[in-house]
Amino acid sequence: MxxxxxxxxxxxxxxxxxxxxxxxxxxxxxxxxxxxxxxxxxxxxxxxxxxxxxxxxxxxxxxxxxxxxxxxxxxxxxxxxxxxxxxxxxxxxxxxxxxxxxxxxxxxxxxxxxxxxxxxxxxxxxxxxxxxxxxxxxxxxxxxxxxxxxxxxxxxxxxxxxxxxxxxDAGAAAAMDMATLSYIYGAAIGFFHGARIAEAEGFRVDRYGALVAGIGPTFADFLRYEGEAIQAGDFTVGESPLSISVEATARIARAARERGINDEFPAFAAGLFRRAADAGYGGEEVAALIKVLRGDPGARAAA
Incomplete structure (x- = not known):
């Protein structure tokens, strides 16, 4: 037929x-x-x-x-x-x-x-x-x-x-769906944690949401750049050195604890970036965090 x-x-x-x-x-x-x-x-x-x-x-x-x-x-x-x-x-x-x-x-x-x-x-x-x-x-x-x-x-x-x-490959759509959902859920948890910061500081959460929406296109361009860096295997600093994220995530986790805000999410992120820095990736583009997620030898030794 x-x-x-x-x-x-x-x-x-x-x-x-x-x-x-x-x-x-x-x-x-x-x-x-x-x-x-x-x-x-x-x-x-x-x-x-x-x-x-x-x-x-x-x-x-x-x-x-x-x-x-x-x-x-x-x-x-x-x-x-x-x-x-x-x-x-x-x-x-x-x-x-x-x-x-x-x-x-x-x-x-x-x-x-x-x-x-x-x-x-x-x-x-x-x-x-x-x-x-x-x-x-x-x-x-x-x-x-x-x-x-x-x-x-x-x-x-x-x-x-x-x-x-x-x-x-019939499995490609499902695989990319999982990959994009990983990004969405990670971003959503970060957004909700940010909402708690806004609440704790007396800032309107709806206005915070509007601010996040405003930076969306710029952040999307940044992520595209990081994806290209990972694909090329070139982690020369071009946009943001990983060391900045080490300091930033540690600062967010510390501030959460000081304000009595749940710190599980920033503590997790700070731990990953600290492992990357300890493995010697601090002077590379922030996309070098992928090496920790891959379980590269240097990252495993630093764990």
Whole structure:
């Protein structure tokens, strides 16, 4: 069976109607797709049915209804339970767009299974909230068969215009999702610690948030520079010597303790930078902290 191309009927299925899955189905309807949906709790489909969606009576019927099947459920265990042996066999000649959050290994295993059954597979990582979907700049990471990505790009752009295709390795999107989430959670914890500093000093937290938003673009450029330094393996000081961060993080941790603020986050950061300095990286670009995270011999000896 051949894969249906973008020139043929616009039909798609969405399995999983949580906040994100329901949003994906709504966007498909608004874009003119004949949209079939399925969810364990059928009642969640009500608003979509009123908007023109079709409710499949089973996962098998949902898969058979469309050339492109979008899955967005809690985790890969839930996805595998839905796409059991009989249902998965129906993916022959169809695209499975897996938008369920998982690990790179789970994505690769999913692709191997679908490919063996004659289907095409793309793994995606949505880097936005449901309310941010469908915008020209909505970021979505994708990996898997390039031919499938090119053939179904119009459908993918219904969900967001900021598509980033990362290559044939199906695990790439999940890996980069984990990497970017590591940055986001680290930055968020730092932000919340900063909010406590603002509170303790009688400063409005909403104004502090506005200040942080204002420095966002400049900081993004700084991080891009640090990423380039790591990739090149050149830690010659160009923007910020690591020694400055050693002093700054130690100062933040000390101030937190003095003001009775929880100091776990700055103490952790200060410890990492101190290890880097003790390993002899203080006179290098701050990106040299990566050597500690890699467990380089000098950093291990300094631990």
């Amino acid at each position: 051949t894969h249906e191309t973008k020139a043929e009927t616009k039909r798609a299925t969405v399995i999983g109607l949580g906040q994100m899955g329901g949003t994906l189905a709504r966007l498909l309807l608004e874009a003119g797709y004949e949209t079939t949906v399925w969810n364990r709790t059928a009642a969640k489909a009500g608003p979509l049915l009123a908007a023109g969606a079709r409710l499949a009576p089973s996962p098998l019927a949902a898969v058979r209804a469309s050339p492109a099947v979008v899955v967005c459920v809690h985790d890969y265990a839930a996805s595998d339970a839905i796409l059991d042996e009989e249902v998965a066999a129906a993916l022959d000649g169809r695209l499975l767009l897996q938008l369920t959050t998982g690990s790179p290994q789970e994505a690769r295993a999913g692709e191997a299974r679908v490919r063996a059954l004659g289907g095409a597979y793309l793994d995606g990582a949505i880097q936005a909230a449901p309310g941010q979907m469908g915008r020209p700049d909505t970021p979505i990471l994708l990996s898997g068969a390039e031919a499938a990505y090119r053939a179904h790009e119009p459908l993918l752009r219904v969900f967001g215009g900021g598509l980033e295709y990362l290559g044939e």
